[in-house]
Amino acid sequence: MRVLVLGATGRVGSHVVSLALQDEHSVTALVRSPNMLQINDGNLHIVQGNVLEKQDIENVMANVDIVISALNTDGANTLTESMPLILDAMDKEHVKRIITVGTAGILQSRLTPTILRYQSSESKRKTTFAAEEHHKVYNFLKKSDTDWTIVCPTYLPDGEYTGIYRIERDFLPDGGVEISVADTAEFVYQQIQNKEYVKSRVGIAY
Template sequence: MHIAVFGGTGRVGGRFIEYALAEGHTVRALVRDPAKLAPRPGLDVIAGDVLNPADVERTITGADAVVSGLGGAGVNDPGDAQSQGMRNIVAAMQKLGVRRVLGVAGGGILNSVNGGLRHDQPSFPDVFKKVSAKHKEAWLAMRDSGLDWTMVATGDIVPGERTGVYRTLEEFLPDGGRKISVEDVADFLLMALRERKHLQKRVGAGY
């Protein structure tokens, strides 16, 4: 496949690019600073901003699928890259006729066993509410797009190894699955893309 990637200089996005190239796919990545992404065969790097619709459209043109590893800039001021960025991504995909998109979000956007979303529960930490609200905006942009989307949502994403051994549950976080490695989140994205799994679903992932 030819895959358009956003957030490729981040932890998950960078690992996804590594794994996708190793599997024989080609990647076009939109980044603000191309110097942060080492040149490799099969990788086309475009300098630009996901908040610029023209840059987004240029990145997605000719792609078979889109993967976003975009996250918030910080818990106090997460910015709009993930939320407005995803709106720009799905708009470009609709215009260009590209159907498959996958992204990453925090576990707050998953359903709670008590009803509603996890980030609406009294026990959800206040410190994460601003960034979770941006994650929700990105998910809603996907959900309402009519595209073949998948949003993997997790607890803590920590440095580790690519084990390929983790638990997933559609719409909910697996019981006790409060963390997962950067490498296994990237592994999940590539697996779900390759196997066309979890279409139009949020997927909780953890150990």
């Protein structure tokens, strides 16, 4: 399978790249700084570019089957400015499947299920900026014609892969407080083959 990974130099994205290469998929990574992706593999195609540049996105979207976005907010509007470009390029190239890494803040609140966690007292975050950005991406995806899945981890420490965690559609698993980067990446990667959570947000936690 031909996989485009965005955010490939990040913590989750780099794990996803490694997992896809282990299974001998063809992986394209659009990165601003190629030297930050220290992986040498014949199936890895590193392309220098920027997700905020329409032409760069269109160039890497050709000849891919699936998009995995592990982009973060960068403390700016990277997510919300790049997603329309990504969706437009997907539409032009007839790419249907996109898996993104979101945040538990955009899952429904257990205390007040009519609103999202970041909008409720359930969230302990001092700032809602990142969650608001992910919320906008969620809205973009809902309106799109793609087969999207948003994987929504809670606190993301570094840690070993365990393969033992809980998942729940639309909500964070009850009492979940953290999930390792490695386990999150593994679940994200699994969605390449899994159609169960198409057009869904998925909460993931231990």
